[in-house]
Each structure stands twice: as C-alpha cells, then as structure tokens.
Amino acid sequence: MLIKTYGSAVYGIDAQTITVEVNIGAGVNYFLVGLPDSAVKESQQRIDAALKNNGYKIPVKGITINMAPANIRKEGSAYDLTLAMGILTATEQIEAPDIATYIIMGELSLDGNLRPIRGALPIAVQAQKEGYAGFILPFQNAPEAAVVQGLKVYGIKNISEAIGFFTGKEKLEPTEVDLMDSFNENSELFNVDFADVKGQETVKRGLEIAAAGGHNVIMIGPPGVGKTMLAKRIPTILPPLTLEEALETTKIHSVSGLLGKATSLITTRPFRHPHHTVSDVALVGGGSNPKPGEISLAHNGILFLDELPEFKRTVLEVMRQPLEDRYVTISRAMITVDFPASFMLVASMNPSPSGGFYDAATSPDSEQSVRRYLNKVSGPLMDRIDLHLEVSGVPYEELRKRTDGESSKSIRDRVIKARTLQNKRYQDLDNVFCNAQLEPKQMKVWCLVDDLGEQLLKNAVERLGFSARSYNRILKVARTIADLEGIEKIQANHIAEAIQYRSLDRDGWLG
Numbered sequence: 103m104l105i106k107t108y109g110s111a112v113y114g115i116d117a118q119t120i121t122v123e124v125n126i127g128a129g130v131n132y133f134l135v136g137l138p139d140s141a142v143k144e145s146q147q148r149i150d151a152a153l154k155n156n157g158y159k160i161p162v163k164g165i166t167i168n169m170a171p172a173n174i175r176k177e178g179s180a181y182d183l184t185l186a187m188g189i190l191t192a193t194e195q196i197e198a199p200d201i202a203t204y205i206i207m208g209e210l211s212l213d214g215n216l217r218p219i220r221g222a223l224p225i226a227v228q229a230q231k232e233g234y235a236g237f238i239l240p241f242q243n244a245p246e247a248a249v250v251q252g253l254k255v256y257g258i259k260n261i262s263e264a265i266g267f268f269t270g271k272e273k274l275e276p277t278e279v280d281l282m283d284s285f286n287e288n289s290e291l292f293n294v295d296f297a298d299v300k301g302q303e304t305v306k307r308g309l310e311i312a313a314a315g316g317h318n319v320i321m322i323g324p325p326g327v328g329k330t331m332l333a334k335r336i337p338t339i340l341p342p343l344t345l346e347e348a349l350e351t352t353k354i355h356s357v358s359g360l361l362g363k364a365t366s367l368i369t370t371r372p373f374r375h376p377h378h379t380v381s382d383v384a385l386v387g388g389g390s391n392p393k394p395g396e397i398s399l400a401h402n403g404i405l406f407l408d409e410l411p412e413f414k415r416t417v418l419e420v421m422r423q424p425l426e427d428r429y430v431t432i433s434r435a436m437i438t439v440d441f442p443a444s445f446m447l448v449a450s451m452n453p454s455p456s457g458g459f460y461d462a463a464t465s466p467d468s469e470q471s472v473r474r475y476l477n478k479v480s481g482p483l484m485d486r487i488d489l490h491l492e493v494s495g496v497p498y499e500e501l502r503k504r505t506d507g508e509s510s511k512s513i514r515d516r517v518i519k520a521r522t523l524q525n526k527r528y529q530d531l532d533n534v535f536c537n538a539q540l541e542p543k544q545m546k547v548w549c550l551v552d553d554l555g556e557q558l559l560k561n562a563v564e565r566l567g568f569s570a571r572s573y574n575r576i577l578k579v580a581r582t583i584a585d586l587e588g589i590e591k592i593q594a595n596h597i598a599e600a601i602q603y604r605s606l607d608r609d610g611w612l613g
Contacts, residue, residue, distance in 0.1 A: 204237065213260075329493055382416060428443055551592040562597075576600045580600040583596040
C-alpha cells in the first residue's frame, strides 16, 4: 500500500513542500531514501519507541520511504511526525482519509511527545499558498504559524493527539491569532530612552539624522563617554515596523529558532550586538544548509558593532557587499540562497589604542600606532558609513543636571515625519524606502542642490579628497537633513552639516 504525507523543508527564509511516500511491500527491510541527513535517518529509532509507547508499532514488513524531491537534502528531526503518520496509515494501523490535505511537522520524543521545530512561519506561508487544509505542528510553534491568515493551524502535544485528529476520535481547535493585535502589541514598548542621556546634543543630532534616512553611522570617542548607551537607544527613535516588515523579520528569526515560546510576531526593530570574536559565517550566514547570520537577523533593524577595530578584518570585509546590495547570497554545491540584509550599521570605536583622543603632547600612543589602529578598518568599509560622529566626555555640570534630556518620543516624531516624506517621494521606486537606499541615477532626480551648496560641495571634494562614494553619501545625508526641515531642495547649510560628519575620511582625521 502506498500513502503520501506532506512535510516541508526551509531553504533560506522560504519553505518547499516535501512529499513523503511510504510504500509497504514484501520483505523485512526499512529503507529511507531521498537524501536524508543523519538526523532524518535516526528517526526510525525515535519513531519506533514513540509508537510502541503509544500502543502502535513499526511492523516487520518491507517499508520503503521516499522523501521527494529526492535531489534536495533533507535535514533535521522535524520530519519525525510526518514519517510516523505515513507509516501508521500505510500499514493500516489507522484510517486517515484526509491526511494528504495537511502539512505535518514535529520532532518526536521517545514517549511520543513533540518538541518544537524551526521555521514554522515560512512553512505555514507556503502551505497557505499551495492550498493545504491545515498545518499540524507542536503546540509551542502554533502561535507563530497562526499569524498566516487562511490556514488552519493545529498545535498538538503528542502523537496520540495527531492520531485522534486524523481518525476523527479527537476534535482539535485551531489556534487563532489576531494579526493586528499581535502587530500592535508592544510595538512601542522600550526599556530605555534618550531622555536618560546627559549632554551629547551634537551626537544625538547625528543619530537623529541617521535614523531619519536609514544611514550607517560610527561613533568615535574614549571609553566611558556613552557610545554604547547611545547606540542602544537608537531603536527607540526609529519608525515602527510595517506589517510586511514584521512578517519578513519574523520569518528570519523563525528559521534561526530565535522566536520566544509565546512570540507570534516580532513587533519591534531588531537590535543585534555580536561580540568582536564573531566569525565570518556567524556574521553573514552559512553552513552546509545555509542559515541566516547576524546581518540578516538585523534585517529591518540595527547591527551594532562595538569596538569596531577589534573585529577581525576578514569579518568586516565580508559586510561590504551586503551594505551596498542589502542582501547576501550564500552558495553551496547543491543550493544557493539569498538572505535579506537591509540593516542600519551602527559602530563604535576608540580613537587610539589607549582609548583617548590623539594628542602628540599628552597621548601615550605614537601617531604611527594610532594610524595602525585606525587602519584596521579599511577605507572601502569606512566609505560605506555615512556619518562619523566624534563623542567627547560629558562636563560635570551636565552630569549633575536634574532635568532629563529630550525624550525618544519627540525625536521619533521628527524621524517619522521625515520618513513619511521619503515614503511618498519614493513610492514608485522598487526597493527604495529611505534616502540611504538611493542609487546614483535616482540621486540625480531627488538630490538637487542649490548653487551655493554646489560650490561648497565642489570645494570640499577638491580640498578634502573625498571619494566618489563619499560624495554620494554626503548628498544622501544632506537630503535627509533637508527632509527633517521639510525643504525639498538641498541648501548650502544642509551640505555643510553633512560634510562635517565625514571626519574619518582618508584625508580628514589626523591631518
């Protein structure tokens, strides 16, 4: 007897339906084919124990199981329930006439209980596209999958519930999640606020510009002046996620297994803060079955690299292409996947090895050692950072002030107003949602500068030795400054402010 059940495999952040064909014939052999990895092959022992502990068994017959398409590698233990239900139905231990209309996934314990899986959201999205009646999966993953509208999601605790459901002996209620309630819940709930930061008004201004235009930013200053404190508060001034962004971000975290047990939808922008010992693969993604890295987990949010020169140079260099293209391609012999990586890079660093600003009269660091330290970050990578902010110490009088600084909410209101202008301006452009994403040909249309501003920009490029990429970055930042003021044409004062945020360019800092 031949029975088909259906599971799903996740490649990148998308799912592909896997057909599990179970055929019962003569003999006593158990064959599992279709490029299963070791975890899938070991499912026989888990299934055998789970069935025996629930009153069933794998009969002594010739069992051949094919996982199609057979040219794609199947990985992980999430196919246990798919295989077990196929065996039970094919060996006529149960009657499940509707089993082929459901996607079934779950890892089995030896007692028949289910453990959670990864990638429930993209699997549910694909199941809904292909018109399946429902999705059977561990109850821990049910809220995550239930955000997909038009698909019945049944969260179960053990294989007995799955058997009872398909045989009609047990009625299960589908998990329901109000998508808009989930989206709106905690979307503006933060534990930190810019009001906590004393002084640093110039740096706050720079970070406001970065948030308003989606620009990359680096902060340079000695230890203890508040660089990390400022970076952790940037999410509080970014515009809220749109529903589409929230779903895409949730898919990435679902594939990585990083969603909390009670989390159905990510409603705040990600803030990823990897340690400087992170590897190339951990940062950009990879593995035999490619998984997202930190730059993809920061998609639609912030990637914060603290003490930037302490990262391995090879690790930093692999970010150059994703910073430009906003996605990363991982290629393997059998598969190539694209992960989205549209993030805002926020970095911080000390100005010298000892931590203080370089001063030939007082610094323990030589000019040569300072240059060597700064050169750990390559020029091409620094070119891709739009704003360079110098962070100095806070005066005692500022520290002792009883009044709070400007709140994140008031800064965020200005940022949202500027982003609204940009969304309206670029509504007819593909994949452009903020100024930082403009291409050179689009800048010719949207980054028009008045005559005085043109002359100022020309003098700056000639005297300071800005590269062509730096020139484009200055224009984009000036465009954002003008948007914050609600002015359509870029003026000289906007150019002047944008130029002062390029202090680390090759012919700028240290003379």
